[in-house]
Every structure is written in structure tokens, then in C-alpha cells.
Amino acid sequence: xxxxxxxxxxxxxxxxxxxxxxxxxxxxxxxxxxxxxxxxxxxxxxxxxxxxxxxxxxxxxxxxxxxxxxxxxxxxxxxxxxxxxxxxxxxxxxxxxxxxxxxxxxxxxxxxxxxxxxxxxxxxxxxxxxxxxxxx
Numbered sequence: 001x002x003x004x005x006x007x008x009x010x011x012x013x014x015x016x017x018x019x020x021x022x023x024x025x026x027x028x029x030x031x032x033x034x035x036x037x038x039x040x041x042x043x044x045x046x047x048x049x050x051x052x053x054x055x056x057x058x059x060x061x062x063x064x065x066x067x068x069x070x071x072x073x074x075x076x077x078x079x080x081x082x083x084x085x086x087x088x089x090x091x092x093x094x095x096x097x098x099x100x101x102x103x104x105x106x107x108x109x110x111x112x113x114x115x116x117x118x119x120x121x122x123x124x125x126x127x128x129x130x131x132x133x134x135x136x
Contacts, residue, residue: 003083004033010072010074014074021073034096042132058116078105081096091113093112114126
């Protein structure tokens with residue numbers, strides 16, 4: 001899969017009293033990047049549409065590992081680089097690197113689980129999602 005890029009900025013609400021990006025902001029940026037990546041990869045289905053119906057799918061975070069490398073600051077331009085690291089039958093691992101220019105601020109690995117929206121039990125990753133990632 002190609003790398004997906006998501007641009008944002010470090011706003012006042014992303015920082016602590018000293019103007020340093022708060023640790024949880026990296027998780028928010030990573031979530032936004034994954035959501036936008038899915039929108040681009042599967043443009044004909046929103047997250048709401050994916051969850052609807054008897055065979056609806058929810059994509060849940062089952063694990064996050066973050067290695068913070070440098071601090072981000074108020075008003076920094078941030079780019080989140082997202083790529084699929086591993087895809088299994090019921091789950092996948094996504095790698096997300098949060099950068100300010102050439103500086104790596106955080107290296108994030110997110111384990112995602114796919115569950116049936118009705119039963120909340122594990123579900124196979126839909127074929128159209130697997131295909132979308134293989135094609136890109």
C-alpha cells in the first residue's frame with residue numbers, strides 16, 4: 001500500500017500551558033489520518049455506511065504503541081504518514097509517523113480489530129477493504 005499523508009496544524013487546544021503538544025493530541029491526529037485514509041481508499045462507503053446493516057463492520061482500536069521522539073509546538077505544521085504494516089483475516093496493524101518537516105515527532109503503531117456492528121463479535125475484514133489496500 002502506498003503511504004497516505006494527512007496534514008494538520010498544532011492548535012492551541014493541542015498543547016499544554018507551555019505551548020508543547022500534549023501527548024494525547026498525537027492519538028487524535030493519528031485517528032483523523034486513518035479516517036481520511038479510509039475515505040480515500042473506499043470512497044463509496046462512509047464509516048456510518050460500513051457499520052449499517054446485518055453485516056455492518058466497526059473498526060476498533062485494540063492497541064496503540066507510541067514512541068515519542070521530539071516535542072511538537074504550538075502552530076507547527078504536522079504531517080501524519082500512514083501505511084498498512086500488516087493485514088490479517090480479522091485485524092490489521094497500521095504504522096503512523098507524525099512529522100514536522102523532516103523531524104519525526106512520534107512513531108505510532110495501531111492494532112485495529114474488525115467486529116460485526118450488531119453482534120460486536122470479531123468479523124472478517126471485508127474483501128472490498130482488502131482489495132482497496134492491495135490496489136494502492
